[in-house]
Amino acid sequence: MQKIHVGFIGAGGIAQAHVYAIEALKFYYNEIPEIILESVSSARPESRERFAQKYGFREAQSQEAFFANPKLNAVFILGPNKVHFEHFEKALKMPGVRYIYLEKPVCSSLKEEQKMKELLAEAGSSVKIQVGFQYLQTSAVREGLNFWKSGALGKPVHFDLKYYHGDYLHEEYRKKRVTRLTPAPDGGAMADLGSHGISLLMAFMGEEIQITSALQAGDFEGVPAGSDLFSSLSLFEPQTGAVGNMSASRISSGSGDLVHLEIYAEKGAFRYSSQHSEYYEYYLEGSNQWVKQIVGSHYKPITSFPSGHVPPGWLRSLVHAHYLFFSGDDAAANIADLRHGLAVQRIVRETADHLSTFRKKFKNEQA
Structure with missing residues (x-):
């Protein structure tokens, strides 16, 4: 059996979720490599040592020692947004590394985007790179995307996607997450939540989507004007001529963790909501009825543990x-590689410029 020695750079909340996912693989899939939790690194020694002890990593290392560790085959980049590019560049130079899992956003500036494209070209196929847009792997999205690509609904006309949270309405919550209140494109709702929405839209609509304008709302003490709490984009897809809206919010009361996608096409319509994640819906023009396609936890033909009918x-x-990161064995999956991540990041970066224009024009923000 293949052995893969894994290292985490970052020991926060998202790192905890990744440990859970790795440890759960053996319950869901029959054929997976042996994953060895080798090393974890973070800025604070007490944080990484506590994380290593709690979750079974063999070592807790400084960043210098981590990036010099010859045992590591796979690196998960899970630190703050602003250092994703720096850590990615260093991980590529590690001789034993053959897998890099990069959390979104992939980087924080145009300069870093351009350099990433160069690094990707240089790396070629020697390193597998996957970006953390896991919503593409929701079972209903996975099957719904393949249904959409079948062409049964025809050419898209208009679309709408929302990704809403409400937690940042609370001052205590904001105070605990000051590092996430940096100005866009490093921080803000569009970088944090909206990047997942952009990823979904691009999976369905293609990666050439363009922004025509942007809006921003929400003013709270201690939150920089450039750190959007709610933002909305008007979008244009040049190949089909489809237009639509995409909005991301940290301050939508009662929304929970809401992802909602609707696409209206020439021969019908498609919709999906995270509030009912076990199915997607479609409408064929002339049928006079919406069809609810139940997917549950099916990842056919690979697995359906614990049961296909379980949400x-x-x-x-x-x-x-x-599973895709370590095996890649799913022909039905739409995998978020670095090219996809950079396409999403283009929209995230351009959003910051459009929001700045909006604030200067309508909120009298000084240049």
């Missing part, structure tokens, strides 16, 4: 993303 949760898609 999947947020972590289930992350588990499948890890």
Whole structure:
């Protein structure tokens, strides 16, 4: 059996979710490599040591020691957004590394985007790179995307996607997450939540989507104007001529963790909501009825543990993303590689420019 020695750079909440997903692989899939939790690194020694002890990593290392560790075959980049590019560049130079899992956003500036494209070209196929857009691996999205690509609904006309949270309405919550309130494109709702929405839209609509304008709302003490709490994009897809809206929010009361996608096409319509993650729906023009396609936890033909009729949760898609990362054996999957991540990042970066224009024009923000 193949052995893969894994290292985490980052020991926060998202790292905890990734450990869970790795440990859960053996319950969901019959054929997976042996995953060895080798090393974890983070800025604070007490944080990484506590994480290593709690989750069974063999070592807790400084960053210098981590990037010099010859045992590591796979690196998960899970630190703050602003250092994703720096850690990615260092991981590529590690001689034993053959897998890199990069959390979104992939980087924080145009300069870093351009350099990443160069690094990707240089790496070629020697390193497998996957970006953390696990919503693509939600079972209903996975099957719904393949249904959409069948062409049964025809050419898209208009679309709408929402990704809403409400936690940042609370001052205590904001104070605990000051590092996430940096100005866009490093921080803000569009970088944090919206990047997942952009990824979904691009999976369905293609990666050439363009922004025509942007709006921003939400003003709270201690939150920089450039760190959007709610933002909305008007989008244009040049190949089909389809137009639509995409909005991301940290301040939508009662929304929970809402992802909602609707696409209206020439021959019908498609919709999916995380509030009913076990199915997607479609409408064929002339049929006079919406069809609810139940998917449950099916990842046919690979697995349906614990049962095909059981609704999947947020972590289930992350588990499948890890299966793809370590095996790649799912012809039905739409895998978020670095090219996809950079296409998403283009929209995230351009959003910051459009929001700045909006604030200067309508909120009298000084240049």
